[in-house]
Amino acid sequence: MTELILQALYxxxxxxxxxxxIALGLxxxxxxxxxxxxxHGEMVLVAAYMAYTLExxxxxxxxxxxxxxxxxxxxxxVVVNFLVSRIRHDRELNSLILTFGFGxxxxxxxxxxxxxxxxxxxxxxxxxAISFGSLYSMKSELLFFxxxxxxxxxxAWWLRASWYGRAVRAVSSHREAAxxxxxxxxxxxxxxxxxAGLLAGFAGVALYCNSVIQPSLGGALTVKAFIIxxxxxxxxxxxxxxxxxxxxxxxxxxxxxxxxxxxxxxxxVLFLLVLFVMPNGLFGTKRHD
Amino acid sequence: xxxxSRFAWVLLLAGLYVGVPQVFGGDLYLMxxxxxxxxxxxxxxxxxxxxxxxxxxxxxxAAFVGVGAYVSALAVMKLGAPVFAGMILxxxxxxxASILIAPALRLRGPYFALSILAYAHIFKIIATxxxxxxxxxxxxxxxxxxxxxxxxxFGSKTGSYFIVLTLVLLFAGIYHLVRxxxxxxxxxxxxxxxxxxxxxxxxxxxxxxxxxxxSAFMAGVMGAFNAHYINFLEPDxxxxxxxxxxxxxxxIFGGYRTIAGPLVGAMGVYLVDQLVFKSxxxxxxxxxxxxxxxxxxxxxxGGLLPPLIRLFxxxxxxxx
Amino acid sequence: xxxxxxxxxxxxxxxxxxxxxxDMPAAGILGxxxxxGAGKTTLFNAISGLVKPGTGAIRFAGNDxxxxxxxxxxxxxxxxxxxxxxxxxxxTVRENLLVAQRFGAGAVDRQRLDExxxxxNLLAKADCDAAxxxxxxxxxxxxxxxxxxxxxxxLLLDEVLAGMESESKRAFRGMLQQVHERFRVGLLIIExxxxxxxxxxxxxxxxxxxxxxxxxxxxxxxxxPRVIESYTGQATA
Numbered sequence: 001m002t003e004l005i006l007q008a009l010y011x012x013x014x015x016x017x018x019x020x021x022i023a024l025g026l027x028x029x030x031x032x033x034x035x036x037x038x039x040h041g042e043m044v045l046v047a048a049y050m051a052y053t054l055e056x057x058x059x060x061x062x063x064x065x066x067x068x069x070x071x072x073x074x075x076x077x078v079v080v081n082f083l084v085s086r087i088r089h090d091r092e093l094n095s096l097i098l099t100f101g102f103g104x105x106x107x108x109x110x111x112x113x114x115x116x117x118x119x120x121x122x123x124x125x126x127x128x129a130i131s132f133g134s135l136y137s138m139k140s141e142l143l144f145f146x147x148x149x150x151x152x153x154x155x156a157w158w159l160r161a162s163w164y165g166r167a168v169r170a171v172s173s174h175r176e177a178a179x180x181x182x183x184x185x186x187x188x189x190x191x192x193x194x195x196a197g198l199l200a201g202f203a204g205v206a207l208y209c210n211s212v213i214q215p216s217l218g219g220a221l222t223v224k225a226f227i228i229x230x231x232x233x234x235x236x237x238x239x240x241x242x243x244x245x246x247x248x249x250x251x252x253x254x255x256x257x258x259x260x261x262x263x264x265x266x267x268x269v270l271f272l273l274v275l276f277v278m279p280n281g282l283f284g285t286k287r288h289d
Numbered sequence: 290x291x292x293x294s295r296f297a298w299v300l301l302l303a304g305l306y307v308g309v310p311q312v313f314g315g316d317l318y319l320m321x322x323x324x325x326x327x328x329x330x331x332x333x334x335x336x337x338x339x340x341x342x343x344x345x346x347x348x349x350x351a352a353f354v355g356v357g358a359y360v361s362a363l364a365v366m367k368l369g370a371p372v373f374a375g376m377i378l379x380x381x382x383x384x385x386a387s388i389l390i391a392p393a394l395r396l397r398g399p400y401f402a403l404s405i406l407a408y409a410h411i412f413k414i415i416a417t418x419x420x421x422x423x424x425x426x427x428x429x430x431x432x433x434x435x436x437x438x439x440x441x442x443f444g445s446k447t448g449s450y451f452i453v454l455t456l457v458l459l460f461a462g463i464y465h466l467v468r469x470x471x472x473x474x475x476x477x478x479x480x481x482x483x484x485x486x487x488x489x490x491x492x493x494x495x496x497x498x499x500x501x502x503x504s505a506f507m508a509g510v511m512g513a514f515n516a517h518y519i520n521f522l523e524p525d526x527x528x529x530x531x532x533x534x535x536x537x538x539x540x541i542f543g544g545y546r547t548i549a550g551p552l553v554g555a556m557g558v559y560l561v562d563q564l565v566f567k568s569x570x571x572x573x574x575x576x577x578x579x580x581x582x583x584x585x586x587x588x589x590x591g592g593l594l595p596p597l598i599r600l601f602x603x604x605x606x607x608x609x
Numbered sequence: 610x611x612x613x614x615x616x617x618x619x620x621x622x623x624x625x626x627x628x629x630x631x632d633m634p635a636a637g638i639l640g641x642x643x644x645x646g647a648g649k650t651t652l653f654n655a656i657s658g659l660v661k662p663g664t665g666a667i668r669f670a671g672n673d674x675x676x677x678x679x680x681x682x683x684x685x686x687x688x689x690x691x692x693x694x695x696x697x698x699x700x701t702v703r704e705n706l707l708v709a710q711r712f713g714a715g716a717v718d719r720q721r722l723d724e725x726x727x728x729x730n731l732l733a734k735a736d737c738d739a740a741x742x743x744x745x746x747x748x749x750x751x752x753x754x755x756x757x758x759x760x761x762x763x764l765l766l767d768e769v770l771a772g773m774e775s776e777s778k779r780a781f782r783g784m785l786q787q788v789h790e791r792f793r794v795g796l797l798i799i800e801x802x803x804x805x806x807x808x809x810x811x812x813x814x815x816x817x818x819x820x821x822x823x824x825x826x827x828x829x830x831x832x833x834p835r836v837i838e839s840y841t842g843q844a845t846a
Contacts, residue, residue, distance in 0.1 A: 036399045038348075086587050093346050093398050094586050097537065100348060101582025104534060108576040219530065223410060226403045265414045268407045275404060276392045471711045474704055478697035481740075485695035488657065489759050490683035490713030 016248025017148035021203040023228035025196030031172030035095040039103035041221025047204025070201030077197035140209035227271040330555030333536035335507035343500030349405030355528035357509025358516040383509025413528035428523025544592025616665035627819040640810035648819040688756030694748035696739035713759025
């Protein structure tokens, strides 16, 4: 029994690392532009389909698709940034509807281009099992776990040390003050969208390699990413990472102890619990609204 | 805009209740589209009620539609309730379900919108997994249709049309009454000045919750109607995002600030979607819906209909 | 009527209000003064329910209202105005008072509504849009009118005269006096203008760094060396 639970913990942590990438992108965009990109999950999905296309058509290893996935995700991200910045009134709510519409477009375009069938990588190398003692995982899971940690670390460092990173933090905390300091909020928003696209690209390929994809997954990914940002609370990268790992673990435990069909339910129930009991998230700073 | 006179109302009602069945009653295809459009219209109405009065945009109304459908179907099939009573139970069931999400009303707009989206997912999963109750993905079939009453078969296309039309008009009436009341005033003030309302004694959270309950009830009843109309239900269909998307597009298209807007928008959008989009892009016709949403938000967030009407009025006046 | 019992409000590491105790009888007028950052508005926020006190209790009309939500306090007779006027947007002036009466007082009394509007000189603008058609002093008058419409026993007025020139201030002061006399309403006033406070309030409480440092008649309080020091930073020579 403990073996099963340990395995679930292990798999959960590995899976959670990819979720962290998705959630981090969503959080960055929310920080600078104060909008939630409801098409974020769909963006990740399209990135995943890039990997599928290259593997299916040219027999490339999905890892080689990462540059393309990143570029496509960034382009979609920039489109969203552009569209949302064009909203004149009531941006907070209208952006929800707009990105919702964009997400629907992406989901259905995916449906038209790649059909509803479930896809996954066929690369044997990636799917090969690797074990630490009694703990098993796929090579790709471990690989992307490392990649995710590196990326999250890089973003954390970037936010702290680079000019644009600090600009993002400034704009997120107080837009007007940042503008008065000479920071261009629009350009900073664009940067945050680009970083979100970068992370989404990696996350998409990770998803394709570690798991299965189908067009309907987009919405569920957005919800999951959103749940993680809520768990994490505002303004905490560590929080996002921990929240993501927590969701991963919770899902894996549910699959092991109950059934895999209920694993989505776990995340949502956790989410509602946090929402009602600890609205500031696990790590969030208290907001004085 | 001048208020429609009493006479205009009578004319409209006569047209709807008598004219339409007389003229179109024979065309079953058209009638079923009209019924479906009105169903969407009713949900669109409930959605915009929550948005306008409750101040909350919801992306999860499919939850209420689905819950209403299942509660009604199960109440009729397993408890032997009469169909009309089942519909009301469906509405109540959806309203009760909305109580669970009520604490999210404390959150800001985007958080609420997404909470309720997650919520809709939860219900779909519950409906799929609770096989003993809902028969899971196998679904419920042969859901009883509307009965005969006073010599008229409400299970027929025309009969169903009467039912959904009455429901929609009833809900529109309720919406209007609330909006006009003191509660409506307080709700309007709460949009931009919620803190100020609390300080003068308005229990803003309770009012928002009541709007949520009302909206959920209406959506639930529409879902229940649909269940007895098509006589079949399964989780993916009952909780499909189309039940969220189409009403939103309809409400925005028709102008969600008015009561008639979502209804007229539903007629327009649904019919256009069925007759035009579906034939253009059968499997992905929702792409156009998504594009429509984006376009409307960017260029005409008040809806496409109001400006068209204004244009029409101006032309009419110019020629007079 | 209003009794504060060692009320403390902390924000993280900052103690904004430190064990403030206060006893205010019904229908009195009390001025609350102190340098900027002394905790006056925070104290108001605690009394009206925007923040909950960390320790201590707030009693109003015999009830312990420390944990009551804002709307409940308003219905119990505790009215409050904001420093920056917050009219009920999308409503007319009259509708503002209608909502306040309906939900704060419990019933709509159109005659009294007009009475209040006349008292604050807003009768002429009764059907104008509250958020867009009023000048600053009219907005402040609306703040008072709105709070009055809830049929309060105590009105918390937060710097309601700030930003006015002396002519308007004197007029407003007269209006507040009338409010007090006509409706038998207690007034708890935060103000910076010492002349106004002295003229209006028979009793003044001085706050500094969240603590009460003086409590008495204005003449006596404003000569208290500690009070002078809190404002000027140095004791009188």
